[in-house]
Amino acid sequence: MTMTKTLLACLIAAGAVTAHAESVTYAIDPSHTFVTFEANHMGTSTLRGRFDKKEGSVTLDKAGKSGKAEITIDATSVDTGVAALDTHLKSKDFFNAAEFGTAKFTADKFAFSGDKVSEVVGTLTLLGKTQPVTLKASNFNCYINPMLKREVCGGDFETTITRTQYGMSYGLNYGLPDNIRLLIQIEAVKQ
Amino acid sequence: MLAPRLPGTACDPPGGSGLAWGGPARRPEWSPCRILLRIVAAGGIAGTGAATFAAPQDFAIDPAHTHVHWALKHFGTSTSRGRFDTINGAITLDREARTGSASFTIATASISTGFAPFDGLLRGPYLLATTEYPSAYFVSQRFTFDGDKLASVTGDLTLRGVSQRLTLRALRFACRTDTEPAREVCGGDFETEFDRSAFGITHSLPFVADKVRVLIQIEAVRL
Numbered sequence: 001m002t003m004t005k006t007l008l009a010c011l012i013a014a015g016a017v018t019a020h021a022e023s024v025t026y027a028i029d030p031s032h033t034f035v036t037f038e039a040n041h042m043g044t045s046t047l048r049g050r051f052d053k054k055e056g057s058v059t060l061d062k063a064g065k066s067g068k069a070e071i072t073i074d075a076t077s078v079d080t081g082v083a084a085l086d087t088h089l090k091s092k093d094f095f096n097a098a099e100f101g102t103a104k105f106t107a108d109k110f111a112f113s114g115d116k117v118s119e120v121v122g123t124l125t126l127l128g129k130t131q132p133v134t135l136k137a138s139n140f141n142c143y144i145n146p147m148l149k150r151e152v153c154g155g156d157f158e159t160t161i162t163r164t165q166y167g168m169s170y171g172l173n174y175g176l177p178d179n180i181r182l183l184i185q186i187e188a189v190k191q
Numbered sequence: 192m193l194a195p196r197l198p199g200t201a202c203d204p205p206g207g208s209g210l211a212w213g214g215p216a217r218r219p220e221w222s223p224c225r226i227l228l229r230i231v232a233a234g235g236i237a238g239t240g241a242a243t244f245a246a247p248q249d250f251a252i253d254p255a256h257t258h259v260h261w262a263l264k265h266f267g268t269s270t271s272r273g274r275f276d277t278i279n280g281a282i283t284l285d286r287e288a289r290t291g292s293a294s295f296t297i298a299t300a301s302i303s304t305g306f307a308p309f310d311g312l313l314r315g316p317y318l319l320a321t322t323e324y325p326s327a328y329f330v331s332q333r334f335t336f337d338g339d340k341l342a343s344v345t346g347d348l349t350l351r352g353v354s355q356r357l358t359l360r361a362l363r364f365a366c367r368t369d370t371e372p373a374r375e376v377c378g379g380d381f382e383t384e385f386d387r388s389a390f391g392i393t394h395s396l397p398f399v400a401d402k403v404r405v406l407i408q409i410e411a412v413r414l
Contacts, residue, residue: 186269
């Protein structure tokens with residue numbers, strides 16, 4: 001009896017150890033991964049734009065409740081639907097895409113609420129400056145995609161950055177805001 | 192009967208609007224000139240006999256700051272977003288009488304998600320069928336106000352040849368006076384939601400949600 005109990009305890013412990021070591025890599029799905037920014041325009045309406053080119057991967061250990069993420073965003077792919085505005089956004093006034101071709105988000109701290117990711121803490125490097133950023137997950141889920149026949153994990157994340165912290169201050173004096181809201185859609189496919 | 196076009200613009204300084212006159216924090220309808228005009232209108236001194244002070248003003252939408260964004264849930268997980276880039280439209284707003292009308296044409300083929308294969312799929316026969324239905328329309332003659340503030344716009348959305356009544360809620364609405372170029376701009380953010388199946392767009396249900404959330408940025412320049 002004691003022997004059985006001990007064996008059972010050992011098996012459970014072994015199972016737990018195995019589970020803890022289960023770190024899985026997911027490659028981001030570019031068709032369902034976008035960073036959209038929102039900025040109030042001159043106190044009137046909300047201007048939105050997105051970045052169309054990005055790549056990256058996420059490592060998730062669901063049992064150990066930890067994770068890592070690295071996502072690179074192509075600053076030249078900024079897209080508002082207005083070509084003249086995109087050109088201005090790529091210029092030195094804003095993203096200075098000629099000099100800083102990419103922005104990078106790196107995270108190594110994932111907070112969980114139950115078995116769902118609730119927060120991702122990391123840094124954002126923009127215009128060559130790195131600042132801490134916390135993404136709040138408003139939805140996190142994993143599912144088996146019937147087309148890919150693979151597990152896909154993802155959700156919606158958001159944060160607000162202060163652009164002057166990255167040295168981007170154009171237009172502050174005539175009503176363009178310092179605080180920019182980022183709405184991030186991420187889906188990543190198990191590798 | 193059309194409301195008489197009382198001299199609402201008589202209070203505006205040359206080359207600008209009533210908004211600039213009192214400064215941005217001051218509501219133009221409470222400027223001394225407008226109050227005087229209200230008294231005149233109410234007392235019938237102007238001889239029009241009009242009970243309400245009506246000042247309809249026409250606006251043309253600014254395509255650089257007018258976009259229809261949509262969002263819907265993908266596999267119950269993340270939110271897929273997209274927008275329509277080509278929108279034409281006109282708005283008539285009567286801030287005195289608190290009425291308005293609007294008419295928008297949206298080029299369905301201007302849909303943009305940032306992922307070209309999606310855009311192709313969305314334009315195709317199973318979804319927006321943009322060859323057969325190149326335009327979507329939104330037409331409204333009902334603006335509701337909460338006090339002085341535009342609260343909602345109710346009208347008919349025609350999408351894929353199907354018309355449905357929709358109410359756009361105004362999240363924020365404001366008018367401002369630009370100096371370069373000198374002009375008055377009114378606009379804000381509006382939102383609504385609808386079931387795409389109500390317009391016959393059922394492809395990928397239920398993996399891609401039926402409920403479409405619509406976020407509309409509008410800025411319009413006073414003519």
